[in-house]
Amino acid sequence: MFRKSIGLLAGMLVTVAVYAAGAQLRADHPDTYTVRRGDTLWDISAKFLSKPWLWPEIWQANPQVRNPHLIYPGDVLNLSFINGPRLGLQPRVRTEGEPVPAIPLSELRMFLKEMRVVDSGQLRDAPYVVGFEEARLRGAVGQNVYVRRLDAQPGQRWAIVRPTHVFRGFGKNDAGDSEEIVGHMLDSDVSTVRTPWSEDFRNDGHYGRGRDLGVEVSVIGTAEVLRGGDPSTLLLLDSTEEIRKGDRILPIDDKPYDAYYYPHAPKAVPGNARVIAFSEDVLDAAGRRQVVALSIGAKDGVENGQTYSIWQPGETIADDVASNSWNRGTGHRVTLPDEFVGHVMVFRTFDRVSYGLIMDGLKPVHVGGKLTLPE
Template sequence: MVKKLTAAIVALTMAFPTLADVLQIRKDAPKEYVVEKGDTLWDISAIYLDQPWLWPELWRLNPQIDNPHLIYPGDKLSLVYDSQGRPMLVINQKFKKLSPGVRKTMKKGDAIPTLPLEVIRPFLTFEQALDKEDIDTRPVVLGANSNVKNIKTDHIIYVKGDLERSQFYGIYRQGDPYIDPETEEVLGHEAILVGTGRAFRTGDEANAVPASVRVKNSKREVRQGDFLMPALEGQTLPAFFMMKRPETDISGTIIDTSSKLREFSTMDVVVLNRGEKDSIKAGHVLDIRRASPTVVVGKDGPKYKDAASRYERTMSYFGDGEDSREWNMPKEKVGELMVFKVYDKVSYAIVTKTLEPVRVGDTIHVDN
């Protein structure tokens, strides 16, 4: 069904239009489409547009639909054009008259969203990006009720810090720093979720009395030195994402991935060296680009820089004229991603589309 939907809304435009441009509908887009349970506005937009994030342009022109979020399973949508040739989706009123029971059985909660959290939840990780100063203020695991280095489910751990009784906590381990490849600035540290637990003694740090926590589940062994945070802190995400292009130009780099693999693909989570201070927001859709291989031209003709000798690379760097030059090739699009969690200097995104495997070091880009 998603493939079918993707064929029907992905045709809004092949490029970002100016205000004077007309949205370009896909050649294979249907003239009519009946909304099915499980559809999202993003899916439907992808059926009609090559760039689904332009869906507001397709629905905003619709005089029948003040709020395009309130489209229900069973609604029949028709693709029409206004007097200026602009495409829009409208609810087919004739179809509604033939099917009077459809709307009556639907409740407000059944309206379809843009992209529901549940679609991507199975692929999301619980890692966070925290400042070292923040991590240093968190309650710390001192040890367990038995002399073990690796603590598992049902163990009791003792914590340096004042905890709230009956509160659930996430148990984290400080990971590698996120470093900006452009400035070498430390943007934050990875906080890796290793387990969860529930506090049953509050503790008194001033008198060296530890808090007590029973480990409820563990993704990895809990260790001395791990730290605790309230279970939901930093994990709250919107029920659905309003996927759209940023309103300002943005460029940056993929600096890490949750899988730690060299190459990754659709539905993998990546880390970007851009965040709230760069006007990044949850739901932003960005292009992933990669620089084509650099070519050096010498007396023996063009060669890829990696295949050229040190002498040829040196001469191309210091050479003059057309006989010895280094050519920096353009960056080409290799995929798309959507931001879902934003911090001050770092954000997490999920890869939504790939033309070829994505890599750490690929760039993100949006031109307006």
């Protein structure tokens, strides 16, 4: 029996061992592939490996490779036969051009820098926009914004945020799984001024309040303090949307985000792990390279890079034959099997919620999709 090796034309030659139990080659892999601008390591690996999230094993198996992100547009991947149970990789270090990223960071910057999940109480008590210069109804860049409850000094900069989703826990379900977490979209027209927030319960039927697990906010602007007091006067430096009365003021998040991600399977999947919200409110479903919110977070042991399979729960339908009745749609019912729809990789975590990027998929991903080990 033989294995195939990937020969990467690049100056430092290193052979890296990957056993058959790890990154198996796809049956329909190409013989050669030229790396293109816009490719990611996941995309490239998916052309050769049946489990593309295992590509880090190729690199991490060899301590001489300090930086796995050494593949550049124009490099050619060649397949050749080699005897023995090992998969060989021969990378070459380059210094010109931009290397291929693991995942498309440019598409995630909004969720790395402009989205966060905060405590609901902290958000309710946060300073808020109360008005604008010349009695305007909305704020625009270069105008003064008046803020109440802000204790700050001239020159300090603050983030202006708007709540988008609230996450709630509803205790254990009938199967005894861990707490069910759902994401309720907030009415953007009133969520800035009403507390408790005006929530949309249509997707899950949870009309009770549940346990408040935090609120997702979107950073929509940055402002600098001109004068203290109550109200304080701030200059709006930049914004992605018009600023409204009721928008909250929070400290700017200066924490650096991960520059590299290493996809890997988790050791276990927390109970009742599901897709609970989409990045865009208008979406009924999400697809490849779109962001979803997941009902698991750092307190569940979730970390960046963990990759999961997403399964759509099977529908419950009438079994007309077993019902033995002319009245179709009544009597016996049966639940169809779950269907695999794609893979999602976690790229940012909070205590009870995380953001994931859909890496690939056969079908659209819907709210309620179940997460399992990526096999």
